[in-house]
Amino acid sequence: MMASCNFQEQFLSIMEVLAKAAVAEINKRVDDSCAVIRLEMTQSQRDIDVLKRKCQIMESELKKTRRRKGFYPMASERSPYPVKIVLNKQRSSSQWRDSEMSVEEDSQPHPTDVEQRVETEPTLIKDEETAEDVWKVDPQEEIRITGEESGSKPGKPPSFEQRHCGEDFITQPNISPRDSVEHYTNSDRAEEPGTTRLASTEVFSTEQHRPDEDDDSLDLVMVKDEKDQTTALAGPDQFVIDESDGQLWTSVDPGGDTDPVCHPDFSFHSTEEYSQNISIFPSHSGLPSFPTMTDEVGPSLHSSIWKPHANMFSAAKHITRHVRTLADETRQQMPEGQSSERLNSSNEGNSLALQPRQHQYRASEAKVRLSECMTGSNIATTSTFSGYSLSRSSFNMVKRMRTQWSSGSTTERRFSCTFCGKSFPRFWQLKEHLRSHTGEKPYTCEQCGRSFTKQCNLIRHAVVHSGEKPYKCTQCGKCFTQRSSMKSHQRTHIGESPVSQYVAPAYPGDPHTSLMLSQTRWNK
DNA sequence: GAGTGCTACGAGACATGA
DNA sequence: TCATGTCTCGTAGCACTC
Numbered sequence: 357m358m359a360s361c362n363f364q365e366q367f368l369s370i371m372e373v374l375a376k377a378a379v380a381e382i383n384k385r386v387d388d389s390c391a392v393i394r395l396e397m398t399q400s401q402r403d404i405d406v407l408k409r410k411c412q413i414m415e416s417e418l419k420k421t422r423r424r425k426g427f428y429p430m431a432s433e434r435s436p437y438p439v440k441i442v443l444n445k446q447r448s449s450s451q452w453r454d455s456e457m458s459v460e461e462d463s464q465p466h467p468t469d470v471e472q473r474v475e476t477e478p479t480l481i482k483d484e485e486t487a488e489d490v491w492k493v494d495p496q497e498e499i500r501i502t503g504e505e506s507g508s509k510p511g512k513p514p515s516f517e518q519r520h521c522g523e524d525f526i527t528q529p530n531i532s533p534r535d536s537v538e539h540y541t542n543s544d545r546a547e548e549p550g551t552t553r554l555a556s557t558e559v560f561s562t563e564q565h566r567p568d569e570d571d572d573s574l575d576l577v578m579v580k581d582e583k584d585q586t587t588a589l590a591g592p593d594q595f596v597i598d599e600s601d602g603q604l605w606t607s608v609d610p611g612g613d614t615d616p617v618c619h620p621d622f623s624f625h626s627t628e629e630y631s632q633n634i635s636i637f638p639s640h641s642g643l644p645s646f647p648t649m650t651d652e653v654g655p656s657l658h659s660s661i662w663k664p665h666a667n668m669f670s671a672a673k674h675i676t677r678h679v680r681t682l683a684d685e686t687r688q689q690m691p692e693g694q695s696s697e698r699l700n701s702s703n704e705g706n707s708l709a710l711q712p713r714q715h716q717y718r719a720s721e722a723k724v725r726l727s728e729c730m731t732g733s734n735i736a737t738t739s740t741f742s743g744y745s746l747s748r749s750s751f752n753m754v755k756r757m758r759t760q761w762s763s764g765s766t767t768e769r770r771f772s773c774t775f776c777g778k779s780f781p782r783f784w785q786l787k788e789h790l791r792s793h794t795g796e797k798p799y800t801c802e803q804c805g806r807s808f809t810k811q812c813n814l815i816r817h818a819v820v821h822s823g824e825k826p827y828k829c830t831q832c833g834k835c836f837t838q839r840s841s842m843k844s845h846q847r848t849h850i851g852e853s854p855v856s857q858y859v860a861p862a863y864p865g866d867p868h869t870s871l872m873l874s875q876t877r878w879n880k
Numbered sequence: 881g882a883g884t885g886c887t888a889c890g891a892g893a894c895a896t897g898a
Numbered sequence: 899t900c901a902t903g904t905c906t907c908g909t910a911g912c913a914c915t916c
Contacts, residue, residue, distance in 0.1 A: 883916080887910100
């Protein structure tokens with residue numbers, strides 16, 4: 357009895373020590389990671405400041421030039437709707453900037469808007485370097501990016517998403533589908549006389565009504581310049597998010613004909629920290645989740661050996677708190693409009709970009725429009741998951757794409773999965789692949805109700821109900837439902853023992869021979 | 881409990897036709 | 899380029915045997 361008690365005490369003390377050591381180690385690693393994050397953010401901050409200064413200088417110069425020329429279009433000649441102009445790289449910067457400036461000036465914003473716009477003036481410019489701007493699907497966000505913090509209550513500091521939506525493309529779950537629509541106008545509207553020509557840009561309206569179209573179809577931003585026969589997404593960093601098809605897509609400029617640098621490829625990629633640390637799907641969704649920070653430490657923490665120790669129980673929470681605290685601190689340090697993908701990924705699942713979508717769109721239209729977008733030298737596709745909008749990951753994509761451009765890398769596989777980084781040569785392959793992440797299973801067996809991601813798998817599944825076994829072993833006559841099963845079975849006929857087909861490892865520890873041995877289990 | 885074989889499914893690669 | 903179908907590999911789960 358005494359011995360047992362002593363053993364228990366010793367065991368507990370050992371566990372306690374181990375738990376403390378583990379917590380310390382985890383804290384250390386988190387701190388290290390945070391240091392990196394801070395460093396990167398500081399660097400980004402400097403870059404942003406420089407860009408802001410440049411923008412301010414250019415804006416002031418532009419205004420001076422306009423005053424000299426006396427060029428200020430009348431508000432009555434402008435579109436009565438608030439618009440967003442998407443940069444077309446084929447246009448000179450002065451042109452689109454002029455257009456945008458005039459639009460914003462003529463839209464007669466609320467006085468507070470003006471103030472805020474002045475404060476955040478650099479963000480007004482849909483610069484080529486701010487590709488994330490183009491992705492916003494929410495007019496509220498469009499307003500926000502110009503400085504107005506819609507969604508945040510007066511006197512209340514804006515939420516992280518609100519403050520960073522400009523870069524993070526958060527689709528607010530409480531926004532109605534109609535609200536989250538951006539309408540495009542140029543292609544189907546006659547140019548109004550006196551209107552400053554926005555030939556190569558697409559003018560978005562948050563209120564515009566197109567009587568010749570069903571309202572339900574107004575769920576996708578398709579940026580396309582019909583006059584120039586090139587999409588306005590010609591800029592390789594211009595994206596559009598659509599919530600129509602539960603898929604994740606991107607615009608691609610494979611030819612690079614719109615880019616002087618000839619960017620060859622900007623397919624999706626995901627950063628490792630994103631795919632590994634971000635819980636994309638909320639726990640209640642029933643969809644698969646990527647391991648979160650908590651998950652990463654979870655297995656060891658929740659294994660039975662650790663259960664008696666509260667320290668270890670709290671370790672994961674501690675990490676979570678730590679990361680959250682850091683994220684909060686970082687957010688406070690970050691200026692408006694700045695984003696950090698690392699911060700995003702560290703910020704645990706509850707505040708991640710992928711939030712439950714509360715509205716659905718018509719997938720069929722998305723497909724049609726997708727096809728439209730896929731035509732031409734530029735491919736404007738759209739993005740979301742089933743019920744989850746993309747946002748911060750999109751930002752990661754932009755960054756990754758820019759990295760690719762700057763490095764001049766090119767690949768045949770232009771479409772990469774945001775989640776796992778796998779690449780595909782065809783867009784539809786990526787689309788199909790994404791089902792494995794989104795959990796979308798469009799093909800359902802009528803007999804058992806089971807769903808499948810691919811139709812061929814459903815067809816193959818049908819033999820379960822039919823009892824058909826079309827594949828027969830030529831040696832023993834045994835039938836199988838699948839060829840792979842038969843082939844696997846046939847291997848058992850070879851030499852009676854599969855192991856005999858391989859060389860026994862001379863050294864049990866040798867990884868090569870061990871691998872061969874592992875293969876003797878016939879692909880198991 | 882370990883090893884083995886089978887079933888069934890997930891998913892990538894590829895071919896083909898529209 | 900997309901949709902569809904086929905082929906294929908890998909693997910989880912289960913049952914059975916030793």
